[in-house]
Structures are given as C-alpha cells and as structure tokens.
Amino acid sequence: MxxxxxxxxxxxxxxxxxxxxxxxxxxxxxxxPGKTATAAAIKFNSQFLKRSDGTSVDVDRFAFxxxxxxxxxxxxxxxxGSWVGRETVRFRSRDEVVGPCMDRSLITRxxxxxxxxxxxxxxxxxxxxxxECTRSSDISEDLTWSFHLNDLRLxxxxxxxxxxxxPRGSVSPELLDDGVPSGTVAxxxxxxxxxxxxxxxxxxxxxxxxxxxxxxxxxxxxxxxWQQSIGQSTxxxxxxxxxxxxxxxRLRSQLTLxxxxxxxxxxxxxxxxGVNLASDDRMLPDSARGYAPLVRGVARSNARVTxxxxxxxxxxxxxxxxxxxxxxxxxxxxxxxxxxxxxxxxGSQSSFTVPYASVAQLLRPGITRYxxxxxxxxxxxxxxxxxxxxxxxxxxxxxxxxVTGYAGLxxxxxxxxxxxxxxxxxxxxxxxxxxxxxxxxIDQVDNTSGQSVRLSYSKFVPSTSTSMSLAAYRYxxxxxxxxxxxxxxxxxxxxxxxVDRQRSQVQLTLNQSLGDRWGxxxxxxxxxxxxxxxx
Numbered sequence: 001m002x003x004x005x006x007x008x009x010x011x012x013x014x015x016x017x018x019x020x021x022x023x024x025x026x027x028x029x030x031x032x033p034g035k036t037a038t039a040a041a042i043k044f045n046s047q048f049l050k051r052s053d054g055t056s057v058d059v060d061r062f063a064f065x066x067x068x069x070x071x072x073x074x075x076x077x078x079x080x081g082s083w084v085g086r087e088t089v090r091f092r093s094r095d096e097v098v099g100p101c102m103d104r105s106l107i108t109r110x111x112x113x114x115x116x117x118x119x120x121x122x123x124x125x126x127x128x129x130x131x132e133c134t135r136s137s138d139i140s141e142d143l144t145w146s147f148h149l150n151d152l153r154l155x156x157x158x159x160x161x162x163x164x165x166x167p168r169g170s171v172s173p174e175l176l177d178d179g180v181p182s183g184t185v186a187x188x189x190x191x192x193x194x195x196x197x198x199x200x201x202x203x204x205x206x207x208x209x210x211x212x213x214x215x216x217x218x219x220x221x222x223x224x225x226w227q228q229s230i231g232q233s234t235x236x237x238x239x240x241x242x243x244x245x246x247x248x249x250r251l252r253s254q255l256t257l258x259x260x261x262x263x264x265x266x267x268x269x270x271x272x273x274g275v276n277l278a279s280d281d282r283m284l285p286d287s288a289r290g291y292a293p294l295v296r297g298v299a300r301s302n303a304r305v306t307x308x309x310x311x312x313x314x315x316x317x318x319x320x321x322x323x324x325x326x327x328x329x330x331x332x333x334x335x336x337x338x339x340x341x342x343x344x345x346x347g348s349q350s351s352f353t354v355p356y357a358s359v360a361q362l363l364r365p366g367i368t369r370y371x372x373x374x375x376x377x378x379x380x381x382x383x384x385x386x387x388x389x390x391x392x393x394x395x396x397x398x399x400x401x402x403v404t405g406y407a408g409l410x411x412x413x414x415x416x417x418x419x420x421x422x423x424x425x426x427x428x429x430x431x432x433x434x435x436x437x438x439x440x441x442i443d444q445v446d447n448t449s450g451q452s453v454r455l456s457y458s459k460f461v462p463s464t465s466t467s468m469s470l471a472a473y474r475y476x477x478x479x480x481x482x483x484x485x486x487x488x489x490x491x492x493x494x495x496x497x498x499v500d501r502q503r504s505q506v507q508l509t510l511n512q513s514l515g516d517r518w519g520x521x522x523x524x525x526x527x528x529x530x531x532x533x534x535x
Contacts, residue, residue, distance in 0.1 A: 068098045068147060075147070075154040077109055080320045081302075084109045089154060091147075092133050100145060100154060101133035110156065112139075113164040142322035159322025161296070167328035169285035176249055178215045185209045200229035215246045241271070252283040259378060263371055265361075266394040266408040266419060270484055274375015279368070290331025291362040293354050293401040293425065295338065298323050301345040308339045309356070310462050327364065332356075336460045337427070354401070357430035359456045359469075361406060361423035363398035370395045377412075379484050388412055388487050401425060406434070414441040415486045421454075429459035440486040443494030450480030465513035475504045478531055496532075503529045 074088050090101040100106070107128055114122050121139055128134035136143045142159035188206040193199075203226040211218040221240040227233070243258030256276040262269050263278055281289050295307060299319050307315040307329065315329055329338075338354040363369065370393075377388040390412035398404045404423040410416065421434020432455070439449040457470040481489075485499045492498040510523040 068149060070098055073147075073152060073154075075152045077106070078153065078155045079110060080157055080160075081155070081318075090133060094133075094135065099135055100147070102128045102136055102139060103131065103133070104129045107139075110143075110158055111164050112158065112162055116162050142320075144321070157302075157320040160299075160317075160319040160324035161322065165328070167285045168287040170288070179212060181213055183209070183211045198229065200227070202227055217245050219243055219245070247280070247283070248277075249283065252279055253277055254280040262373055262392065265369060265371070265396065266406055266421075267392065267410065267417075268482065268484065271378040272373055272375040272390070273378050274373060276371065276373045276375070278371035278373075281369075285328075287328040287330055288364065288367070291358045291364055291398075291404075291425075292329040292331045293338065293356050294365045295326040295329070295340055295354055296323065297325075297340060297342060297352065299342055299344065303345065304343045306341045306343070308341070310336045310465075314338070327366075331358070336462055355425060355427045357425055357458055357460060359423055359430045359432045359458045361396070361404060361421065361432040361434075361456070362425060362430060363396055363404045363423075365398045365400050367398045368396065377483075377487055379487065388414065388490070390415075390483075410483055412483075414490055415439070415481070415483050417483065429457055432456040436480075438480055438482070438486075440481040442481070442486060442489045442496050448479045448481065450477035452476040452480045452482075467509075467511040469509040470506070473504070473506050474502070476502065478503075500533055501531045503531050505529075 068091055070091055070093050072088050072090050074086065076086050077084050077089070087105060089106060090103065091098050092101055107125060112125070114125060117125070117140060124134050124138040128139070136145055136156075140159070140162060142162060144157040146155045146157075147153070148155070186208040189204070191201065191203040193201045204223065205225075206221075206223045208219075208221045210220070220242045222242075223238045223240060225236045227235075239259065241259050241261065243256050243260040245254055245256040245260075247254055254277075256278075257274075259271065259273045260276060261271050262276065297305070299305070299321055301321050303319055303321075305315075305317055305319055305324065305326065306313060307326065309332060314332070315326060317326070336356060338356050339351060340354060341349055341351045343349050373390075373392040375390065377390055390410060392408070392410045394406070394408040396404060396406040402425050406419075406421050406423070408417075408419045410418075415438070417436055417438035419434055419436040421432065423432040424430065434454050436452045436454075437449070438452070439447060441447050452474060453476075454474045455470075456473075458468070460467050481501065485501055489496050489499050505526070505528040507526045508524070510521075512521040512523075514521055
C-alpha cells in the first residue's frame with residue numbers, strides 16, 4: 001500500500017498567494033486614491049483562498065496590482081522609455097497609496113521645463129528641491145510613473161511639452177573654445193591688356209586676410225587697381241573693411257570694432273566705422289535658424305508624431321501621453337503647409353495641418369534678433385570731408401507661429417528715421433508689412449519729411465509646385481529720403497538733384513518645378529520709378 005503525505009492547506013494558499021502576486025502587474029500610475037492608469041479594479045473570489053483555519057485571505061490590496069511597501073529602493077530610472085540613471089528613491093505612503101518622492105535628485109534627472117508649469121506647480125518643485133516628499137501629481141497631472149518591483153525599475157512618463165528641450169544639433173556653450181591661433185589670406189588677381197590704336201593694361205588685385213588670436217579675430221578686405229595707357233597711369237586703393245571682432249557666446253552675439261557693414265535685416269545695409277553688437281544666427285544650430293512654425297498637439301498615449309510637407313517626411317519622434325510641441329524643424333525655403341500625424345499606441349491615427357509660408361522677416365516663436373550700432377557713416381563720396389555720426393538700433397521678435405514684430409531707429413545730426421512692421425504666416429501665404437517715417441536736413445536750411453511703405457508676400461502652391469514671391473513693393477512719398485540718399489546729397493553740398501530718389505519698386509520672382517527630369521524654371525522681373533527722373 002502506497003502512502004501519500006498531504007501538504008498543509010496553508011502551504012497551498014501561500015503558493016497561490018505568491019503566484020497571484022507575481023502574475024499581477026507591478027505598476028502604479030497615479031498617486032490619488034482610486035485613480036489608476038492600468039485597468040479597472042480586479043475582484044478576487046476569496047472562497048478559493050483559505051487559510052488552514054478556514055478564514056479567507058485578504059487580497060483587496062492586489063486589486064490594482066502588486067502593492068509597494070514604503071521604503072528606500074535602489075532603482076533604475078527610465079524617462080519616457082530611456083534610461084537616465086540609477087539611484088535610491090524614497091517610496092512613502094499618502095492617502096493609503098505608496099509612491100515615489102520627487103526630490104531634488106529625481107527632478108534633476110527629469111529635465112523639466114519649469115516655465116511650462118503653472119505657478120502652483122512650480123512651488124511644488126521648490127518644496128521637492130528643499131527635501132520634502134512631493135508627489136508627481138503635485139507637480140503635474142501629465143507626469144506619471146510605474147514601478148516594476150521585480151526588476152527594481154522606475155518608469156516615469158513626462159508629457160513632451162513639459163521637458164526642457166535643446167534643438168537638434170545644438171552644442172552647449174561650455175563645450176565651445178576660441179580655436180587655435182591662425183592666419184588666412186585669400187586673393188583675386190586679374191589683368192587685362194588691349195592692343196590697337198589705344199593700347200592699355202588694366203590690373204586688379206583683391207585681398208581678404210585674417211588673423212585669429214584667442215577670442216579676437218582681425219579681418220581686412222581691400223582692393224587695388226591700376227590703369228595704364230599711353231602717357232597715363234592711374235592707381236586706386238580701397239579699404240573695403242578692416243575690423244576686429246569677437247563672439248559673445250552667452251548672448252549668441254558678435255561684437256565688431258572698426259570698418260564693417262550692418263546686417264540689413266530691418267534697414268538697408270551700409271558701411272560704418274564704429275562699434276556694432278548684433279545677434280549672430282551662426283551660433284544657433286541648423287534646426288533653429290531661419291523660420292519654421294512651432295507644432296503643438298496632444299497625444300492620448302505613447303505615440304509617434306510624424307511631420308510631412310508636400311509628401312516628404314521632415315520629422316518623426318515619439319512622445320509621452322499629454323501635450324507635446326516640436327520647435328526644432330529645419331527651415332524649408334518658401335514653405336508649404338505641414339501635415340502632422342499622431343499614431344497612438346493602439347494604432348489609431350489623427351492628423352492636423354499647420355500653415356507654413358515664409359518671408360525673410362519671419363522668426364521662430366520666442367526667437368529675438370537685435371543690433372546696435374554707434375559710429376560714422378562710410379558710404380557716399382570718399383572725397384567728401386563730411387563725417388556723418390549716427391546711432392542705429394533694430395529688434396525683431398517672433399511672438400508665435402503667425403506674428404513676428406520688428407522695429408528700428410536711426411538718429412544722426414541730419415537724418416532721423418523710425419520703422420515699425422510685422423510679418424504674418426497665414427494659410428493664404430506669408431506677408432510682411434512695415435512703415436518708415438524719416439526726417440532729413442538736406443541743405444541745412446529746410447527740413448523735409450516723408451513716409452515709405454513696404455510690402456512682401458510669399459506663397460507656395462503645392463498642386464502646381466509653384467513658389468511665388470512679391471518682394472518689396474515699396475512706395476515712398478516725395479518728402480521721404482533713405483539714409484544713404486540723404487547723406488549722399490548732404491555730401492554734395494545739399495544738391496537734392498544729385499541723387500535719384502526711388503518712388504516705388506516692384507519685384508516679382510516665380511519658381512516653377514518641372515519635375516525631376518527637367519529641373520526648375522525661374523522668372524524674375526523688377527520695375528522701379530523715381531521722383532526726379534523717368535524710370
């Protein structure tokens with residue numbers, strides 16, 4: 001007769017209890033009682049789980065997954081699926097729910113953009129940094145977590161819009177250096193000889209040289225020309241630009257001392273001898289230069305976001321549940337509306353369109369450009385003894401996807417001008433409209449004043465692959481003078497007729513794609529009228 005020994009009922013209950021705990025998800029996604037992101041509460045039939053004395057086992061605490069006991073756990077931390085470090089995290093109980101304490105170290109790893117949070121939530125971060133045990137829900141409802149006890153893994157999900165992001169291709173200013181001492185010389189030499197009844201030789205030499213010493217860069221551009229003919233020889237030297245400059249990385253700007261040119265972003269560019277401090281887009285990564293709209297949306301789950309333009313994929317990324325924004329799209333010329341497709345974790349898709357057309361004055365949201373110049377005007381006649389002192393300041397700012405504002409001011413003894421304008425990105429195309437009021441003293445006796453209005457328009461037509469740009473339709477009243485015209489007339493002794501003053505100008509540019517086989521067709525036309533002559 002074979003004897004079999006029965007295991008105690010308690011062992012069987014403990015085994016079932018252990019299997020139940022191991023099989024349940026070890027994830028808690030919310031701090032508030034009764035709120036979870038896993039599933040509805042699971043109910044167990046306690047009649048199947050009995051102790052040896054016949055009493056039921058309390059399994060209510062497993063209704064929302066494997067419970068966590070308060071304590072300190074050494075965990076691997078993952079932010080939106082990416083490992084960001086390993087450290088000991090405190091888990092504490094509040095309102096019968098155990099969750100991680102968001103302290104200084106943990107918040108640092110999350111790379112949160114505090115400016116994207118309401119003031120009350122920023123106070124919660126301040127409390128966490130000071131050492132208090134702060135819950136994720138106190139910081140943001142779009143900050144979720146799950147803890148896998150078996151793997152000691154803490155997954156934290158943060159809505160993409162709440163993360164501090166750096167544009168693609170950006171380099172931290174701490175990693176920049178001044179380079180090595182170096183020198184460069186480039187030249188352009190040309191000579192031309194004619195024979196016959198009037199033989200002669202024309203020679204030209206252009207030199208572009210530079211010297212880099214530490215943070216300072218010395219640049220010099222000049223040209224020399226010789227004209228030789230029978231019984232006559234002439235020589236001419238021009239100092240085009242000689243200046244010293246250095247980068248100011250903290251301001252993303254460049255300081256220039258000497259003879260150089262202004263940037264021409266708001267007013268027309270001109271040569272000046274003096275001091276210029278201006279923002280330098282070359283210090284920005286490629287993904288932050290030029291204009292491209294900011295894309296905002298909301299994801300219901302971990303989702304893939306794809307941005308396409310005219311059927312071409314421009315950008316793709318994965319975002320956490322909640323609001324997201326994409327602000328590092330590369331600029332794409334004249335534009336064309338962007339199609340944004342959000343693919344959720346369950347495969348469902350939603351899409352929306354972001355208008356995108358561009359003119360030169362448009363800036364990305366939040367981007368500011370500026371320039372400040374103090375010096376002496378170097379244009380006009382080189383033989384004139386008049387030295388026009390001036391001060392010029394300009395500023396441009398992208399307020400949002402649709403509006404960029406800009407303004408400028410020029411002050412000198414014989415000329416003052418102010419400009420205000422705005423650039424708009426609209427579904428029907430991109431516009432820029434500005435107005436300038438100027439006051440000039442030409443003959444040092446009478447003052448004249450007038451206004452100028454400038455309009456630019458750009459549009460891309462996807463159906464025909466046509467780019468159209470109506471550049472600078474400009475109308476000026478009779479009393480309006482540009483700065484260069486006014487200074488030239490003043491250098492000529494106040495002779496207003498020495499300058500051809502423009503009344504209006506229209507420039508139209510068309511670019512028509514002819515397909516991959518035939519390339520592109522370009523058409524450009526310009527028309528101008530003048531106040532003191534036919535045009």
